Amino acid sequence: MNAVATAWARALRAQFSSRMLLLSLLPLMLSLLLWGGLLYAFGQPLFDWLQGLFAEYGWFTSSDSILSTLGLGMLKVMVVPIMAILLLLPLMIASSLLFMGVVAMPAIEGHVSRRQYPKLERKEGGSFVGSVAINLSSVLVFAALWLCTVPLYAVPPVAVLVQAALWGWVTSRVMSYDALAGHASTLERKALMAAHRWPLLAIGMVSGVLGALPGIAWMGGALLSMVLFPFLAVLSAWLYVLIFLFTGLWFQYYCLDALERLRGSGATAPMPA
Template sequence: MRLFIASFGRALLAQLHIRMLWLTVLPFIVSLGLWAVCLWLGLQPIIDWLQGYFVSHSMFGEIGGMLAWFGMGALKTVLVPLLAMWTLLPLMILTALVFVGLFTIPAIARHIGTRHYPMLDKRHGGSVAGSLWTSLWCFAVFTVLWLATIWVFLIPPLAFVIHSLLWGWLTYRVMAYDTLADYASAEERRAVLHLHRWPLLAVGTIAGALGAAPTLLWLGGVLSVILLPALAAVAIWLYVVVFVFTGLWFQFYCLEALLRHRSGQAPDGPPVANVIDVTPR
């Protein structure tokens, strides 16, 4: 628990460093450009297809009655665009996660590794291909579970918990691999991830909970066509910020865990070395 809390505090302070704030710019611009094109070309066709499907299967009456039973009858008027945006949400978040992984995580690794953990040897147990494979199979599993639990949207508290756990698992699997790719051997990576799987899942789940705010902004875009571009842009930027903070948290946690693993120290014991300096310079 001490390692969990200490790494959170260090990541929070590091996030305020001007260099870390600048690292959100490139993935934000690339994600924004990609999704501006996607929404411009693809949103209306998706809405039209869903509208036709609902009409041909007489689903508006049934779902409208269900929403009214839950006290959300007003959502019937925006049901189709809401479902369209909800369907696109995992892809939007994945692009932000991938671009952060490509453009930001390596810079975070260099910043944290050289400044706080210069004593750690790099054993290069990971690879770009391994990172890509991990991202793809984890996202495939996540997508199946996301679609299987889409009905929980009707019960907001349950939806918040389940989707935070889903995002937590995806973030933990992807970011933990990328964090240890350069520093740990394949055997060390497997050992550290197994030993610390529950704290790392908790880190990812908290990140998923922090993603609730940009999710609401993204879905809130269906309420106003005029505000959709601005709300989508803010949602993408907030997701990038959340992922950068999460990357910092994983970096501090995983590198400290690796250092303790190599020294044979207890996973949650006192620090192995004096690597507590977190004041941005």
């Protein structure tokens, strides 16, 4: 796992370079425009719809009973905001990942390759269309699975593990493709992603733990005051962009290092990490 640790250290250094910080502004602005507009237009209707849904089906009584059993009775007035957050989080994560994959990853790939791997031959085994396709398909599956796991929040440790696994899967799938699209051939990319699936998944899962922080901050602030809800949504969008930026750098350094070692060895199959 030395290659994983080395890539992490390089990504951490690159994360705070002026170029990378400036790069985070574009997906951030896209996220702010998207979620600012959606929350302004549909935030209150979403709360009203959830309020009516809970009242119609008697879910307030059920949730009050569950929270009281868990010793969390003071949270019963926050059931609707919490549900709104749980519904919006996968969509926010999915949109941030999509913006990063389509907008930022090509720039990250260029930055890393010029600075660290200038002699690595480009074989263009991926494409913009392929990147958009794998991003869209992955985030749709991710969002659907996230919503299916919402009930697991009744058992927080299990929920955290499941969310980290989901994050690991989606980021390893999306960012590995984008990281190798420019330099690896199609065969090299597929072989590397297969041979290094566990290190790539590990990078994704560690990033998944980091990715839980914006949601925790958003939910915690909303519990304190509903006035903070839209502001914390914006803060969460920014944090997601920064986390995805770091994750993209981590994948980029790891994948290009693996590709360089593969070609340097003259092997026909990838070397394990």
